Amino acid sequence: MGFISTARVKSPWIMHFETGSCNGCAIEVFAALTPVYDLERFGILNTGNPKHADIMLVTGCVSFRAGRVLRNLYHQMPGPKAVVAIGVCALTGGIFHDCYNLAPGVDKVIPVDVYVPGCAARPEAIIAGTVMALDRLAGKAGPPNIAPGEPRRGLEEGRVVEIAPGNSDK
Amino acid sequence: MPGRTVIPFGPQHPVFPEPLQLRLTMEEERVIDAVPALGYMHRGIEQLAQTKDYAQNVFLMERVCGICSFMHALCYCQSVESLLGIEAPPRARFMRTIQAELGRLQSHYLWLGLVADACGFESLFMQAWRNREMIMDCQEAVSGSRVTISTCAIGGCRRDWDDGVLQELTRRLDDVERSMDAIAPVFFEDPLVKQRTVGAGIITKQEATLLGAVGPVARASGIVEDMRRLGYAAYDELDFKPVVETSCDSYARMIVRLRETFQAINLIRQALKKMPAGEVLNKWKGTPEGEAISRVEQPRGELMYYIRSNGGKNPERLRIRTPTLSNIPSLVKMLKGSRLSDVPVIALSIDSCISCTER
Numbered sequence: 001m002g003f004i005s006t007a008r009v010k011s012p013w014i015m016h017f018e019t020g021s022c023n024g025c026a027i028e029v030f031a032a033l034t035p036v037y038d039l040e041r042f043g044i045l046n047t048g049n050p051k052h053a054d055i056m057l058v059t060g061c062v063s064f065r066a067g068r069v070l071r072n073l074y075h076q077m078p079g080p081k082a083v084v085a086i087g088v089c090a091l092t093g094g095i096f097h098d099c100y101n102l103a104p105g106v107d108k109v110i111p112v113d114v115y116v117p118g119c120a121a122r123p124e125a126i127i128a129g130t131v132m133a134l135d136r137l138a139g140k141a142g143p144p145n146i147a148p149g150e151p152r153r154g155l156e157e158g159r160v161v162e163i164a165p166g167n168s169d170k
Numbered sequence: 171m172p173g174r175t176v177i178p179f180g181p182q183h184p185v186f187p188e189p190l191q192l193r194l195t196m197e198e199e200r201v202i203d204a205v206p207a208l209g210y211m212h213r214g215i216e217q218l219a220q221t222k223d224y225a226q227n228v229f230l231m232e233r234v235c236g237i238c239s240f241m242h243a244l245c246y247c248q249s250v251e252s253l254l255g256i257e258a259p260p261r262a263r264f265m266r267t268i269q270a271e272l273g274r275l276q277s278h279y280l281w282l283g284l285v286a287d288a289c290g291f292e293s294l295f296m297q298a299w300r301n302r303e304m305i306m307d308c309q310e311a312v313s314g315s316r317v318t319i320s321t322c323a324i325g326g327c328r329r330d331w332d333d334g335v336l337q338e339l340t341r342r343l344d345d346v347e348r349s350m351d352a353i354a355p356v357f358f359e360d361p362l363v364k365q366r367t368v369g370a371g372i373i374t375k376q377e378a379t380l381l382g383a384v385g386p387v388a389r390a391s392g393i394v395e396d397m398r399r400l401g402y403a404a405y406d407e408l409d410f411k412p413v414v415e416t417s418c419d420s421y422a423r424m425i426v427r428l429r430e431t432f433q434a435i436n437l438i439r440q441a442l443k444k445m446p447a448g449e450v451l452n453k454w455k456g457t458p459e460g461e462a463i464s465r466v467e468q469p470r471g472e473l474m475y476y477i478r479s480n481g482g483k484n485p486e487r488l489r490i491r492t493p494t495l496s497n498i499p500s501l502v503k504m505l506k507g508s509r510l511s512d513v514p515v516i517a518l519s520i521d522s523c524i525s526c527t528e529r
Contacts, residue, residue: 016187017182017189018187018188018189018211019189019210020189020210020211020212020213020525020528021233021236021525022232022233022234022235022236022239022318022525023187023188023235023236023237023523023525024233024236024237024239024317024318025236025317026187026188026236027187027236027237027280027317028316028317030187030280030283030299031299031302031303031306034283034295034296034299034300034302034303035296035299035300035303036299036300036303047184048182048183048184050182060211061213063209063210063211063212063213065209065210065212066181066189066210066211069181069182069189069210073182095229095230095233096213096215096218096233098218098221099213099214099215099217099218100214100217101212101213101214102213119233119318120236120316120317120318122316
C-alpha cells in the first residue's frame with residue numbers, strides 16, 4: 001500500500017447522518033465519540049463535511065425526503081468510501097417497516113458495507129462496525145451490499161437506485 | 171439597499187444531530203427572515219399506531235423519540251389508563267417519576283454538551299457527555315438498557331426493583347451530583363460561554379405567551395408553567411417549584427436547564443425516600459371505548475397525547491402534540507435580526523427534537 005492509502009486506514013474521518021429514526025442510535029453515535037467510549041482513539045475524527053469524510057454512519061429508516069439528501073451526501077464523498085448502517089431501522093426499517101413514508105433499509109438507497117444491528121445499537125457495537133468498515137478503505141472488502149429485488153438500473157458501483165415511492169419493494 | 175441572499179442552514183449541519191433545514195434570508199450578516207423546512211424525519215407513526223393494539227403501541231410510542239422515550243411511553247400509558255378507568259399502583263407511580271427524572275437529566279446533559287460544542291468549547295462538550303454517561307449508567311442499572319428502556323406498561327411498570335437496585339441508584343446519584351457540581355460553574359460563569367449566549371435570541375414574556383412557547387423556552391422568559399404541577403405520576407407528593415428565569419435570552423434557557431438538572435436529582439432523592447412497597451402492575455382486560463387526553467412535562471416542554479377508541483382492538487385515532495412544534499414559532503422570532511454566527515446557538519437553544527415533531 002502506498003503512503004496515502006496507509007494513512008487513510010490509520011485516520012479515517014467519519015460523518016454522521018440521521019435519516020429519520022427515533023434518534024436513539026444518533027445519540028449513541030455521539031456517545032461513542034465522547035470520552036467514555038472514545039472512538040477518537042483509533043484516529044477517527046467526526047466531521048460535518050461530506051467532502052472530508054471517509055466513512056458515513058447512517059442511522060435510521062430512510063424517509064423519502066431524507067433519502068434524497070442521503071444520496072446527495074453519498075455522491076459528495078470522495079472515494080474510497082464506506083457506509084455503515086446503524087440500528088435495526090437502518091437495516092430493515094425495524095418497527096417502522098410498515099410506515100408509508102420510508103424505504104425500509106439504507107441499502108435500498110445507497111450501497112452499504114457494514115450492518116450494525118440493535119435497537120438502539122450500543123456504542124461498543126458502533127465502534128466495532130466502524131473498525132470493520134476500515135477494510136473497505138484498505139481495499140480488502142468485497143463489493144458493497146445493495147438491496148435484492150431492486151431494478152438493475154443504477155446498481156453499478158458508485159451509482160445508486162432512484163428513490164421514489166413507486167420504487168420501494170412494498 | 172444591500173442585496174439579499176438565502177442561505178440554507180441544514181438539513182445536514184454539524185450542530186444538528188437531526189435533519190432540520192432553516193432557510194435564512196440574509197442582508198449582509200443579519201438574518202431578516204427564517205423559514206423552517208420540516209419533513210425529513212416523517213415516518214407516519216400516528217397512522218401505524220392505528221394498526222397495532224394497545225399493548226404493542228407502548229413500544230412504538232417509545233420510538234417516537236429516543237431521547238425522551240420514557241416520557242412518550244408514560245404519556246401514552248396514562249392516556250390509555252384513563253380510557254380504561256384504571257390507575258397505576260403507588261409504587262409504580264414513584265418508579266415512573268424516578269425514570270422520568272433520569273430521562274430529563276440525560277436529555278439536559280445531552281443538550282448542554284451540544285450547546286458547548288456550538289459555542290466552540292470542545293472540552294466542555296466532552297466533559298458534559300462524560301457526566302451524561304454516569305447518568306446513562308444509572309438508567310442502565312434500573313432498567314437494563316441505555317436508550318429505549320421499555321419499562322413502562324399500561325397499568326404500571328413492567329418489573330419491580332429490589333433493594334440492591336435502589337442502593338446502587340442512591341450510591342450512583344452521589345457520584346453524578348459531584349460531577350455536576352464540578353462542571354456547572356463553567357456554564358454559569360465562563361466568559362466564552364457567556365459571550366456566545368448572553369443577549370442572543372431574545373424573546374420577551376409577552377411574545378413567548380403569544381407564540382405559545384412551552385417548557386424551558388417559556389420558563390426562561392418568566393412564564394411560570396410546568397406540567398409536572400398537574401400532579402401526574404408521583405409529582406403531587408413531591409416538593410418542587412418550577413425553575414424560572416427572566417432574562418429571556420439563550421443564556422437564561424441554558425441556566426433553566428442547568429438548574430433543572432439539580433432539581434431532577436433532588437426529586438429522585440425525594441422519590442427514593444417516599445417510595446412505598448407493594449405491587450407495580452395492575453392487570454387490565456378488555457378494549458376501552460371513548461376518548462382521553464394526557465399531558466406530561468417532557469425535557470423540552472409540554473407533551474400531549476389524545477387517544478380515541480371505538481371499542482376495537484386498536485386505537486381509532488392517536489394524536490401527539492410535541493413541545494418542539496410549539497417552540498418553532500418562537501425560534502423564528504428569535505432568529506430575526508440576529509447575526510449569522512449566532513444562528514447555531516440560537517437554533518439549539520430551543521432544544522429542538524425533530525423526530526418527535528415530525529414522527
